[in-house]
Amino acid sequence: MIRIAVIVGSTRPGRRGESVANWVVDTAAALPAVIDGRVAVELVDLAAFDLPMLDEPVPAAFASYAHDHTRRWADTVAGFDGFVFVTPEYNHSFPAALKNAIDFLYAEWHHKAAGFVGYGIHGGTRAVEQLRQVMAEVKIADVHTQVALSMFVDFTFTDPADPTDPGTCTPGPHNVAALGTMLDEIVAWSAALKPLRAPAAEPLSV
Template sequence: MTSPPPPPPPPPPSIAIILCSTRTPRICPQIAAFVTSTISTLTPSLTTPTSPPHPPYTLHTLDLLAHPLPFFDEPLLPSQITHPSSYTHSHTRAWSQEVSRHAAYVFVTPQYNWGYPAVVKNAIDFLYHEWRGKAGMIVSYGGHGGGRAAGQLREVLGGVRMRVAETMPALTFPSKDAMLLASKGEELPLSGEEAIWRDERAVIGKAFEELLALVAEG
């Protein structure tokens, strides 16, 4: 008698690259693509799910623009919710389902007036258990790299008990012209001979290694 075949391996955990700007126009999708391609180049097996052996993780883009939420409007504290069916609103249940899919998150955030965009705080506040214990990494950008936004976001992620990578890459627009292009959502030179932020790729890789270690720790 032959024994039954072993069950298929579980799908690899998902890491979401969160686009933290929702304005129009915006530079965030270009910067998120740069971060994604940097991570993929440094760890190519992560983004080719069909290549053997099974990759340990898959990368997904999570655009807050595709998950519009009103200002926080749930009657119960998110930390009191033990099952998504207890959320009052369908938009919260949909957001809960999306966030729950992922094991870790890379926040790609601009700096607005020394902080991170309000839409990000609102999206975080809607949930609690979906974030709790998960791993996070923050990449900021701005005229001076957006470090203030990153620091504030790190603190808030601690509030929902996320474990955040120590290294927080900060991408500085190299000139006023680049900042102007960014603010209009026009193409930045992020690849090729004249590419900006070539030196920052290593620090993005370092932060991602830390994120992977946090995921592995569970």
Template sequence: MPRIAVITGASRPGSVNKSVAEWVLAQVAGRTDADFELVDIDDFNLPLLDEAYPAAYQNYENPATKSWSAKISEFDGFIFVAHEYNHSAGPVLVNALSYLNAEFNNKAAGFVSYGSMGGARAVEHLRGTLSELQVAHVRNQVMFSLFTDFENFSEFKPTEQSTGTFAPMVDQLVSWAKGFATVR
């Protein structure tokens, strides 16, 4: 059975990112076709990329990088909870992705994003980064608007229309994660 990480994409105090990630985890709780685990980037204390060697070498020197590498290696797929920041993906998530390479190769990813435009631009940029890491990203995407899915821009209250896009994304992700197990 594939293992899927639900990865947070922000660490700023007061961020709604973790509440969205917890919602994702609650939505997949009853599924029997994959195991899902919340992975909070903030738990790894990754400073701005500070490894001496490129990630492709896997010559990690720092304990935080080694811990992050070991965690990501456990999974067959990922759901990235991404917010839009300056018309791109949040810097904490981009930094965390930059630490590794082979640990992501030949795995699948899906996106749950949010922002003023549903986080669409964040995911556009993440797709390019993940392509370079050889992560196959599914087409279906879940997008939440700060205007309709958050009360006072801070309390996550997703609309039925937005939540209806979640199951198709996860179905496709689980299928792809299973398929890529044969490649690895």
């Protein structure tokens, strides 16, 4: 079975990312590969891990983790074959919490596939472009198709004038189609890369 994690990349109170991630998981449930049990798509919420700012004394490439929170995060990431990163755009980039979570680990990311669901005024496109550069460094193959959700047309708000209203993710048909294509690409690449993946994090040899 191919396991895909949908990672909620924002930990901000009142974030919209949780609604977006739930939409991704719910939409993925209709994929034939998920229905017949060949693929599992699961939600992974960074907020549930309560990671501090990177506090490991040894670089992640050595896989010598001193803290329980790092080992818990490493075990979670190691168990997946691919990822969907759900990210807002903060000041032309993606959230610090997501970069911090990526930086905690190294080998656990290797030889896996990833796709991106961005959201924001500009659809999170600039955040995704920066994430693609980070993916290359941790040896993740990022797929071409991505989803860009606009705050103006892809969310429904109870009170549009209330900045604390997170709203509900209600994407149009073209974004549903794009997500389906992206998930198919992630599954295909995750399966293709499987022979290269180590069974567990391997420390760097020196």
